[in-house]
Amino acid sequence: MQRTKSLTFGAVIAALAGAITIGLMAAQFTGIDSSDVLGVCCVYLVVAVLFFALAGGFKENGQWSISMMEFMCFVVIAIVLFAAITEIFNVFAAIALIAMAAVVLISVLVSLKSETYFGA
Numbered sequence: 796m797q798r799t800k801s802l803t804f805g806a807v808i809a810a811l812a813g814a815i816t817i818g819l820m821a822a823q824f825t826g827i828d829s830s831d832v833l834g835v836c837c838v839y840l841v842v843a844v845l846f847f848a849l850a851g852g853f854k855e856n857g858q859w860s861i862s863m864m865e866f867m868c869f870v871v872i873a874i875v876l877f878a879a880i881t882e883i884f885n886v887f888a889a890i891a892l893i894a895m896a897a898v899v900l901i902s903v904l905v906s907l908k909s910e911t912y913f914g915a
């Protein structure tokens with residue numbers, strides 16, 4: 796079975812979104828003297844880790860099923876939306892990350908016929 800291009804595209808977008816999130820965290824870092832620096836960094840890191848985990852889920856016989864990939868996309872969108880509402884994320888950064896998570900979700904939905912790449 797040939798790997799679909801949408802699977803590769805979804806994996807690349809998810810990995811790129813994870814890298815962008817880490818870059819946003821570094822740009823947002825104001826110094827250790829700030830009282831909420833740990834909480835802000837943790838939210839950025841959670842989103843980055845989830846994006847990298849989504850990217851890993853696109854490999855052949857990956858660790859997640861299709862339904863879990865879809866669920867994780869919605870989890871990422873919910874966390875980013877919450878972070879934007881509570882002003883942890885910049886609104887424009889949140890819109891970009893939500894758009895990237897939506898592209899990953901669309902990539903998963905387009906590739907439903909390729910179940911061998913999503914594990915058991």
